[in-house]
Amino acid sequence: MEEMEAYTGFAEVYDTFMDDTPYEEWADFLAGLIGKYGISRPVQSAGEAGCAAGTAESTGTEQESGADPSLREALEEEKNLVLDLGCGTGTLTELLSQKGFDMIGVDSSEEMLQLAMDKKEKTGSRILYLCQDMRDLDLYSTVGTVVSVCDSINYLLEDEDVADTFSLVENYLYPGGIFIFDFNTLYKYETVIGDTTIAENRDDCSFIWENYYHEEEHINEYDLTIFAREKKNRESFRRFQETHYQRGYTLEEMKSFVENSGLSLILVMDAETHREPTEDSERIYVVAGKGRKAAEECNTGENR
Incomplete structure (x- = not known):
């Protein structure tokens, strides 16, 4: 990873x-x-x-x-x-x-x-x-x-x-x-996507998007786990992980x-x-x- x-x-x-x-x-x-x-x-x-x-x-x-x-x-x-x-x-x-x-x-x-x-x-x-x-x-x-x-x-x-x-x-x-x-808006992070998990699967890539809302700072942290098909070996996938922060x-x-x-x-x-x-x-x-x-x-x- x-x-x-x-x-x-x-x-x-x-x-x-x-x-x-x-x-x-x-x-x-x-x-x-x-x-x-x-x-x-x-x-x-x-x-x-x-x-x-x-x-x-x-x-x-x-x-x-x-x-x-x-x-x-x-x-x-x-x-x-x-x-x-x-x-x-x-x-x-x-x-x-x-x-x-x-x-x-x-x-x-x-x-x-x-x-x-x-x-x-x-x-x-x-x-x-x-x-x-x-x-x-x-x-x-x-x-x-x-x-x-x-x-x-x-x-x-x-x-x-x-x-x-x-x-x-x-x-x-x-x-x-x-x-x-x-x-x-703050409403979106507090009410709609905060603390939710979103996943999507495609033929060549998939992701899991996990949200963690920090109420005091109004910050939404979301951890992305990505699986991307290798270009040379089509049977293999690479796994990436990265974290994003957004403020409402x-x-x-x-x-x-x-x-x-x-x-x-x-x-x-x-x-x-x-x-x-x-x-x-x-x-x-x-x-x-x-x-x-x-x-x-x-x-x-x-x-x-």
Whole structure:
């Protein structure tokens, strides 16, 4: 048996067990939010995905007024950059790239990023992948949009971790840009998955997922035992074991982190119903913006 860090052994079977995840729906949903609330626009055509576009319609921000043509083009390129923070194996990143967005993917797992790079080689996309911890995000320019979904934010276990990450997002967002993220709620860990065991069996791999919820810390510990068929000897399986930790958050806590980072709340919604979150919402979407006047009350409910 091999003891491994999170998303090392699991990386090679991650896409297999996530094959029923509605990534296409998520990509459509995120693109809709970006179009409605954001400043990033697809490059001229989806076939040119990955090429920074200087041809998108200008939003006429104050920062661009009076700039020479080369500077305006550079600023336009930055506005159209979309960062996928916690991109994993790059499935969603690729789908957004196919929609024409100029994508950057950031993840802390080298193994997950290797799989993302394999997809990039197959599709011919020009996504830039960076191996970084989101708490130490370091980009070469600002970006127009940051997205972080599939509970990546829940891997931030301390208040300081969330505060640092959100401050860096605010720092690298172009004025008027937006930050779209989701998170699993405290309710989900306390009531739905805490102290449960989940198992799944496939032809080439199987896993046992054991949850242990630590109420005082609001931390969900889950131990993964993975059995993956050997590629050379198809009759043999390798056994991996790794432990993941995620923290549950309330909506009020997340609102506080957003506001303290200097961002303004734009929208909150239940991830399943796309309506106003309730006390039993398991996953919540948040849209926050940079350089926007905070509304007296942020939008809630369906993306309307």
